[in-house]
Structures are given as C-alpha cells and as structure tokens.
Amino acid sequence: MVIICARNPFSIRTVTMKTEVPTIQDVARVAGVSTATVSRALSYPERVSEKARRQVLEAVERTGYVVNEAARNLRQQRANAIGVIAPDLSNPFFSSIIAGIEQIAGPNGFGMLVTESSMTGQGAFDHASLLAAARVDGFVVLDGQIDLGRLRNRVTSLSQVPVVSACEYPEDLPAPSVTVDNTGGAEKAVRHLADLGHTKIGHITGPRGNILTTTRLQGFRAGLNSIGLPVREDFILPGDFNLEAGKLAAEIWRTMDDRPTAMFCASDQQAFGFISQLSRQGFRVPEDVSVIGFDDIEVSGFFVPALTTISQPRLELGRMSARMLLDRINGESHREGLHPQLDVTLVVRDSTAAPRPE
Amino acid sequence: MVIICARNPFSIRTVTMKTEVPTIQDVARVAGVSTATVSRALSYPERVSEKARRQVLEAVERTGYVVNEAARNLRQQRANAIGVIAPDLSNPFFSSIIAGIEQIAGPNGFGMLVTESSMTGQGAFDHASLLAAARVDGFVVLDGQIDLGRLRNRVTSLSQVPVVSACEYPEDLPAPSVTVDNTGGAEKAVRHLADLGHTKIGHITGPRGNILTTTRLQGFRAGLNSIGLPVREDFILPGDFNLEAGKLAAEIWRTMDDRPTAMFCASDQQAFGFISQLSRQGFRVPEDVSVIGFDDIEVSGFFVPALTTISQPRLELGRMSARMLLDRINGESHREGLHPQLDVTLVVRDSTAAPRPE
DNA sequence: AGCCTATATGTAAACGATTGCACCGCTGTT
DNA sequence: AACAGCGGTGCAATCGTTTACATATAGGCT
Numbered sequence: 213m214v215i216i217c218a219r220n221p222f223s224i225r226t227v228t229m230k231t232e233v234p235t236i237q238d239v240a241r242v243a244g245v246s247t248a249t250v251s252r253a254l255s256y257p258e259r260v261s262e263k264a265r266r267q268v269l270e271a272v273e274r275t276g277y278v279v280n281e282a283a284r285n286l287r288q289q290r291a292n293a294i295g296v297i298a299p300d301l302s303n304p305f306f307s308s309i310i311a312g313i314e315q316i317a318g319p320n321g322f323g324m325l326v327t328e329s330s331m332t333g334q335g336a337f338d339h340a341s342l343l344a345a346a347r348v349d350g351f352v353v354l355d356g357q358i359d360l361g362r363l364r365n366r367v368t369s370l371s372q373v374p375v376v377s378a379c380e381y382p383e384d385l386p387a388p389s390v391t392v393d394n395t396g397g398a399e400k401a402v403r404h405l406a407d408l409g410h411t412k413i414g415h416i417t418g419p420r421g422n423i424l425t426t427t428r429l430q431g432f433r434a435g436l437n438s439i440g441l442p443v444r445e446d447f448i449l450p451g452d453f454n455l456e457a458g459k460l461a462a463e464i465w466r467t468m469d470d471r472p473t474a475m476f477c478a479s480d481q482q483a484f485g486f487i488s489q490l491s492r493q494g495f496r497v498p499e500d501v502s503v504i505g506f507d508d509i510e511v512s513g514f515f516v517p518a519l520t521t522i523s524q525p526r527l528e529l530g531r532m533s534a535r536m537l538l539d540r541i542n543g544e545s546h547r548e549g550l551h552p553q554l555d556v557t558l559v560v561r562d563s564t565a566a567p568r569p570e
Numbered sequence: 571m572v573i574i575c576a577r578n579p580f581s582i583r584t585v586t587m588k589t590e591v592p593t594i595q596d597v598a599r600v601a602g603v604s605t606a607t608v609s610r611a612l613s614y615p616e617r618v619s620e621k622a623r624r625q626v627l628e629a630v631e632r633t634g635y636v637v638n639e640a641a642r643n644l645r646q647q648r649a650n651a652i653g654v655i656a657p658d659l660s661n662p663f664f665s666s667i668i669a670g671i672e673q674i675a676g677p678n679g680f681g682m683l684v685t686e687s688s689m690t691g692q693g694a695f696d697h698a699s700l701l702a703a704a705r706v707d708g709f710v711v712l713d714g715q716i717d718l719g720r721l722r723n724r725v726t727s728l729s730q731v732p733v734v735s736a737c738e739y740p741e742d743l744p745a746p747s748v749t750v751d752n753t754g755g756a757e758k759a760v761r762h763l764a765d766l767g768h769t770k771i772g773h774i775t776g777p778r779g780n781i782l783t784t785t786r787l788q789g790f791r792a793g794l795n796s797i798g799l800p801v802r803e804d805f806i807l808p809g810d811f812n813l814e815a816g817k818l819a820a821e822i823w824r825t826m827d828d829r830p831t832a833m834f835c836a837s838d839q840q841a842f843g844f845i846s847q848l849s850r851q852g853f854r855v856p857e858d859v860s861v862i863g864f865d866d867i868e869v870s871g872f873f874v875p876a877l878t879t880i881s882q883p884r885l886e887l888g889r890m891s892a893r894m895l896l897d898r899i900n901g902e903s904h905r906e907g908l909h910p911q912l913d914v915t916l917v918v919r920d921s922t923a924a925p926r927p928e
Numbered sequence: 929a930g931c932c933t934a935t936a937t938g939t940a941a942a943c944g945a946t947t948g949c950a951c952c953g954c955t956g957t958t
Numbered sequence: 959a960a961c962a963g964c965g966g967t968g969c970a971a972t973c974g975t976t977t978a979c980a981t982a983t984a985g986g987c988t
Binding site: 281282286302303308310314315324325347455485511513518 | 639640649651661662664666668669676681705813817842843871873875
Binding site: 593594605606609610613637639640641642643644645646 | 974975976977
C-alpha cells in the first residue's frame, strides 16, 4: 500500500508512533484538483466532471483517505449520530430494539451512542443534554420512567429536539412515539384464556407508574368485560417486569385459598419467574395453572414448557423509531402527534391449556 | 432561564427554529475574559485565578454553555468515544458485557458507539476502519470470528490502533485481551459431573473455528483425562451457542443407542435448547440426563429445571476491557502481551444429579 | 534599583472538512 | 457580435475549540 502524505513528512512522534492520516488536502494534491472538488466528488458525484471524479476516486484509493468526521461534523453542525437511552442494557428485551435501531442507523451513516439511564444516579440526563450539544442529532428514548423535568430545564423547548420514544413513552412527552398495541395484546391474552375455558383469570402487573403496566392492565380489564367475566381485584397481583417479580407473585398465588386457574403475566421474564418458582413447589404448568406472557423474547419458545405469549415485533420497533428519528433530523417533520402503533400477535405454545375439570 | 448569545442575534431560521446554542465566545464575553481563559478554567481549574474561575463558572451557568464536542475533537485529534463491535446485539450474553463497558466509558467522558459485526455483509469492518478515522479512539472487539485480513489492509499496523478484545479473541490479534478461564471452566464442569457419579459424559461444542469452542473442548478433554475417564469421541456433538443448536443436539442424543448420562453444553442458551427439546420428547432433566451449561446468563437460575452452569463475570469482563482500552488510549501502554484471565465459578442448581442406577 | 522567576492572561494559529461566491469557458440564441 | 445561461472549478471563509507563544504584572532576591 502506498502512503502519500506530504504534509509534515518528517514528523515522527516517538511516543505514539501514530501514522499520519491523509487529509482532503493530500487527496487534492494527488488528484491535481482543489479540495472543494474533492469534497464535491465524494458528496455529490453528479456535480463534478467525469474526469475529475475519476481522478479523485483514484487519489482516494492511493492515499487511503477517509473523511475526518470531527471536521465534517463541526462544519456541518451535525453529529451524524443518534443517542439511545435505555433503562437497562443487559435486558434482552431492549437489546433487540437496539439491534433494530442499529440496522437503520448504520447503513444511513449514523453512529449509535448508547447510554443507560440508570447510570450514575442522576444519570442519563446530564448525559443526554450534554450529548445534545454536539455529539448526537437526536435521541431514541426507551425509558418511559425518565425524569422529564430535568430535561426540560436543560433543553429549552423539548419539542424542538428531535426525540422519538419507543416502546415505553412518557405520556406528557411532546414527541412522536412508536409503541405496540398493549391494550389489544392484553385483550388477546385474556380472550385466549377464556376460549380455553378459564373463568378465573388473574394478572401480574408491571411496576407501578409505568405506562406499559397501565395499558396492559387496562386491556386485561377490558378483555374480561368484553366477554362478560367479572374482574376479581384480588386476582390482580402487583409486580415488575423482571424474573424476581414472577417468583414473588408465585408465592402469593400459592397462599391464595381461591386461586386463579390462569395468569396473564406482564412480561415473559416475569412469567419465567412465576413458572420457575411454581415448579419448584411441585405445581405444574399448564396442568395446575395456565400462564401467558408478553413480549415473546427469543428464549420463550424454548422454555419448559414453551411459553404462550403475546409477540411484539421488537426489531421492527427499533427500526421504525430509528427511521422516524432520522426523518425528523432530516427536517421531514412528521406532525408532532405521530404515534404509530404496531400490532402484536398471540403465539400459542405449551404453557396454556384448558383448566382442570372441577 | 436567561439566554445570552449576542452573535447573530437576529438570525431566526424559520424552518427549524433551532435555538442558537452558546459558544465559548459567548461565555468569554459574559465573564469578561478571553476564550483561552474560559477553556482553561474548565479544563484546568487550578491554572487560573480564583477570581477568573468564579466569573467563568457563573457565565457558564448563565449562558447554559456546554462544550461543542465536534470542535474539541477536531482540535484535540481525539474522539472521546470508543467503538464496540459485537457479533449479535440481541444476544443477552453480549449485552451484559456492553453494559459493563458503558459503566466505565460513560463516567470517564467517553461515548460508546455500538456496531454489529454481522451488519451489511462485509459489515463492521468498513465501519470499523471508517470509525477509526475520527469517530472513536479505539475498539473493544467482542467478535472472535472477525476477518482480520480486512482490518489489516486498512489500518497499516494494527498494533498501533488501540484495540482490546474481550471474551472471544482472534488468536493472531496482536492486542491485549481479557478473557475468562474457559479451559478451567470446562474442567470444573466435567469434574462436577464426575463427582456426581457420571462416567458417560458428553459435550455439545460451539461453532467450528471459534476460539471458545476450542478452549472449552480442550478443557473437556483435559477434565476427563485428569480423572481417568476415557474420551468417547462419539459423545462429542458439534453445535453452536444458540438455542436451535441445543435442539438439534437433542435429536441426535435421542437416536444414540449408547447415550451419555450427562452433557456439558458450550453455552446456557444451547443447554436451554437441549433441555427444551428433550422435555418435549418426554425425557426429564436431570433424571434421564444431567445438563450443565456455560455463561450463567440471568434467566438460567429461573429455568425449569434451574440450570447448573459455569458462571462468567460478564459485567466485569466488560468493565475490565473498557478500563484496559482507556488506559491504552491515554498512552499508559500495557505491554502488548497483556492477557488477563478472569476466574469462573461452578454454580450448582437443579439440572444435574447422580445418574440413574443401572 | 534592577533583574529574574512565576503566575495569569490574551492573541492568534491551528485542527480538516464544507460551501457561498466568483470566475471561466463554452454553447446557443437573438 | 453580443450576451445570457450553464456546467465545472477554485478561493477562502467558516464551524468552535485548544494551546503554543507572547505579554503583563507582581513579588523576591541580590
């Protein structure tokens, strides 16, 4: 490989030994054109002559030039990157959405900066506003619990900053969001259980205050209503989305003297925790109790028993939110009130069955 | 909040309505000092007078100034960011490592750019070298399968570019790496099974060519040897780390006329797939066959049965590799040959038991 | 008093790209 | 022959920092 780089040819930094990286100047010199032409040849090929384009391309090849993003970003007042704020990076549910975001961002020349909102106490928000000042062009927010007050104080009018929330969303956030039909999903779950013949259907909720918790609970009630089943408040157990919460709920279920014969869990993880603890106590799923989850994470199909659940298009959730964000960044402003909702589907596997005859 | 920003006070871009963001010039004006002093007051507080520092800090407060990273990066020839190359973002195993990296990078003022190496075919490598030119100061590589030839062609001498590989590592990569004791882990697994009384112990490997596959297989053999058990080649089934591979292996196990009574799986996910498929066929774990995994991902403790496995410190793996990378970036060059190896521990749960008496 | 040092500040030159503007030559029209 | 229009190109300003260097001021020493 030939390295052509006349600028400062004798500089040898003895410590780092960093090889000088070619600049647009070097390319221009080799190609025998001005830097303006080089820049144009690369960004708007159709605006330079055939000949110039060839020369530039060859010079790029020979020098091994690659654009310095920092310089470009400074000049263009653009970061060519988006920020992702997730509540919990190690949660497989979120990582799949993040993968979806990357699938769109990457090929469009955008980097993806990932932060965890739980970070450092006050956390992501200093991050976020700090980032907003030059590192990213916008955010995808995956955390519905986020403290908006803080952000508002920093960023004068939030609605100006390109933000798209995905999955969970703060209700009062004046930004587009992409979600799934949580209410409808919960209704489908209930209906499925009822179709199997269950009349005593319970629910383990998500964490208090979370929007997903609210909508799924709402769907749960609506589902029961629509098929004429009474809502038994004592069958609604408070929980969280994680494994531990399912375990805790199992302990409560065990102590009930009138037990539901089927449980709708607010997440797959929760369902795993529930089933796991029950099995340990000698109960069997679905023989003793049917269990249905929500999310359809990858492992669900391989759980024992394979989990019946409401499947969310997580990858598509990420892809769509990234697309919307990129659109906003590029000025193709959707109306603020854009809130697409993706459909969810019932996936029947082995954790649900007809109730044991009395 | 007071916005002080004299530069171009009448500019109102009607389309975007972007609020002008204050620069260091604005701060300097308000504080009544030069930009140099502002810069110094923020970066080296001890090098300016008490008075100047106070004035600058107050001006920063009033203007809401936050440094423009693009400009800083350009000037300093530094990106203040690290790149992470992962083979599969939605895999919970990797996401935990990524979380660990972020825990170190974030607080140190480094952004974390995440890319998936499977991306776009040729993929991460154009990404990677492109990034190397200005977006990141170094990489943590989580993908051992990576095509080094490509990278080499781009980056003249790879050893100059700060790279740390974590978990998996290409054997010929002249870069520090942080791994876990895979061989030792495999030995522990085998020993545990032997201690329970198993003599017919099998293994489902990872994907061909992967370094983890090799070292774990090696440990498996070594373990058998050290306790005087023969290595039955027909008990070694080829696989992959994912769920599907476990399922496939289960089918093979079923057709064997002389079956191992215990299986050491190359990953937890694989173990899930194996157990899941077996259960579906009416076999029981650990009664019919003991199963031990490798990784100890979060859900393992809640599987049915709870999975006995070799636990890796995934978060620490990420944290340590991030620390090493940051050190290298800051010039505190470790020797090239630094390859710390973290310990793994056996976690005994319910998927292993003594073999059924003949 | 004179000189030297140390400390605190300001001035201005980078960093490497993009892009508004001016210019040049050519073609086609009047 | 004059001129408008246009595609292609180069010049040079600009983005917002950091930092080498110059300068100023104060204080300590002989």
